[in-house]
Amino acid sequence: MNDKVIVIGGGVAGMTAAGALADLGMEVLLLEKDTRTGGHVKNWDRLFPSRRPGREVMDFVGKSMGSDVEQRCNVIVNSIIRSDDGFSVQLENSEPVTAKSLVIATGYELFDAHKKEEYGYGIYDNVITSAELENIFMEGKKLTTHDGKTPARIAIIHCVGSRDEKVGNLYCSKVCCVTGVKQAIEIREMLPGCEVTSFYMDLRMYDRNFEELYYEAQQKWGVNFIRGRLSECAENPDHSLVLKTEDTLTGRPLKLTVDMVVLLVGFVPGAETRRIAQMVGLQSGADGFLLSADEHILDNSTTVPGVFLAGAVKGPACIVNTIADARATALQVKTFLSSQNAV
């Protein structure tokens, strides 16, 4: 009899873990709350640093589940009961499902940019988020201002909702910097006549080929980088936007008029993650993301035997790390179940 594992969350982490678990011989049920699997990556046009299509990764991960993983969408988890046999997951409008082990892969949400009030998101027409920009790329739409004009100047704002005590998120969301550099290049590519200025505090080019992407953005694409966090965004009569920052490297306050602003919104712990975590008694860190059993050596397990974590439930993560993490989680689950069966 195959050991049954339930993976809660059908994004990149959940799908990868499910596929890897199936390869390792488990019987896997993947539960997803939305109408489709794919999480956030299905909405992402091209991935850093190489700007390869996100679709390619999605297809691979999808195929890796094959027909061995039972996938259920539109699922709402109401509660989880733990017993000596394992876990019974109570579903809305369905019979409960049981498993020997759970993988929590419910991911993250994007920071709600409305909360950063002084940036005017939801108030000024030409302020959009990085996710909305990515959607424009994905749908092959033209990048225009709200009233249909081609923008001559676009500002990209880093650290929106991250590293910010005022909105309650002290942490860095890790991937927004390289996303910003990528999107700056993509805007310049799409609109060669458009000036792009990125306002950053630090440029977190932490992984392979990131620093080279930053270099390319400057040298090949002429993206401007100003070290200063956006302090305020206001609107002119013609709906262009007035930005107030300081160029901290030269020590001068700066006022700049642009046609559009792109906010690089960070990660926040998802509401679903918090909900599910509570059901199984998982702890969160001060940052609101879930705690693993040990950040260095047991980062895929938790303090609750049989419950494992994969992906951005633990904090901001890129796709490369998430896929590696999810595969590691599968291995940890296998090891756990083997030791259980040996008893």
Place this chain on the structure above:
Amino acid sequence: MKIDGKRNIWKDYQKEIAADRYFYVRSCVRQNFFPGSEKTFLRIMKDELHKDVFENAAHTTCSGIGYHSDVVPFETAMTMVARQFSIMTESGYENFTTSCITSFGLYSEILETWHHFPEVEERIRQHLLKATGRTFNKPANLSHASDVIFKFRKEIAANGKYKLINKNTGKPLRIVEHIGCHYSRMFPGKGIGGAEYPYVLVGMIEEWGGEVIDYPERRHCCGFGFRQYLVQANRGYSIASTKKKFDSMAPYKPDFILTNCPGCPMFLDRWQYALSEMEGITYGENGHGIPVLTYEELAGIILGYDPWDIGLQVHQVPVEPLLDKIGIPYDTPRKFLTMDGKMMGQPNAPSNLKFYQHE
């Protein structure tokens, strides 16, 4: 611009404002420059709203201007504030409302400080007891007088005789609202609507029929700057800040500016005069400047009070064009008369800014 975006934020910043039995403390700047406003506030509270607003003659300045120009130490300012609370307590009140915004900010800052550092509160209690023999309770509710007028804006509208409509065009008047820095910058939660899109004056304007204008420098300080105004050598800072605002709002052609801090209308009014003298610039229409009103004055106008009772005659930028737009009558020959109808001369007219006086 999506106004709904602002409405969502406004609902996150609601605040408890007492409904009656206010202990009222006055504003140094307001009493000096637009005293008619404080008179009008009390008239509205008593005659229109039938509220109990009590003033104890023993109260003094909170010392806010002295504190923010750094001659009065924080320890002293806290004890002065403690004394004000003591007078409130002995008068039998617990709802504290201030005429001045700097005061409101100072009282808020001090209450927060005592909350986070109880040993400081204890020390101040000792100072007050030793210096004056007084003890005090902290207020149950702290509000600014503009919060109170905001709270009763519908009742004022109901009793109102005028709306903020241009009688010639039938359209709502276009109004710039300006919030005092010390209202909600330090503690956004203590201001109605928060710090970025404050609602306290917007709510009044909406209720009374006007249209609110947003403009890029809306949030910019008027430039009082305390020591930046008090000392002549520093006044460039003050006038430059105000000019920045006027240059930014001018393209939107506002009919007037509404303020809630006592200092701001004085600066927005007087710096228009100074700019007209120094550079020949006037904002507004035909050299009239943009009239600047206090919220008390605006409420008084809505209720149909005599403009010279409200105190509009002591504005340097003429308010008459605005009164004409609304259709409010005023008696120019009586503008500069004493209480018992005698002449006391008239101010000279400025060189470039229009002025209304009896010929």
Place this chain on the structure above:
Amino acid sequence: MGKLYDKLAEDVRFIEGLKACLNCGTCTAICPAAEFYNYQPRQIVDILQTRNDEEIEALMKSETIWYCGECMSCVTRCPRGNAPGLLITVLRSVSQELGFFVESEKGRQQLAIKRTVGEWILKYGYCLYPSEILPQMHPEQGPIWEWEHENMDEVMHRLGANYKKTGPGILRKIPQEDLDEVQRIFDETGATERYRKIEEFSRIKAGEMGINLEPGLDNDYIRHIYTANEKDHTKDA
């Protein structure tokens, strides 16, 4: 740790105001003083967090700390929860306590503020008083104020004030027993001592500068500090 830094850290506003600065610049971006003067509040916080006594002493003797208008726009924006505006108040406080303020042109102005607003609080119970706001020291108040000044009693009466009279009301005469309480508060909490220091350090400085200083406002030193703009406060260094 530096002695000056420790002294600053005795003030609760310092504890509230200085967490840790990452030099993001949102404070300077929004600061009215940074638009006008050669000034960046970020720089102030940056210097303070070095805890270096020499730099902090230089700061307290400089023009820099006197440029702030205490509007607190910086507090609204800082993502680390710092408050440059509050730190400025502490620096100004200690600068006056230690006599550093007289080393800068803007710092020397404190005597003018003490002898006007500072003394009016004790004399009248108000920070400002109509008969003291002289049109010649405030030409920007306009002809309207000149006229008010000439006719103050009547104007105040017309506007519903209780000017100089007893009982509640606008610009009432605050009873002497209440002014006495204020004086005792000033004595007890260090304001009287602060006033004394402002006077004393200014007296010494006026002597060094060779400018005549007498009581009141009608003397060369007061006129000098009230109007002097001999340094280039708005030029980039």
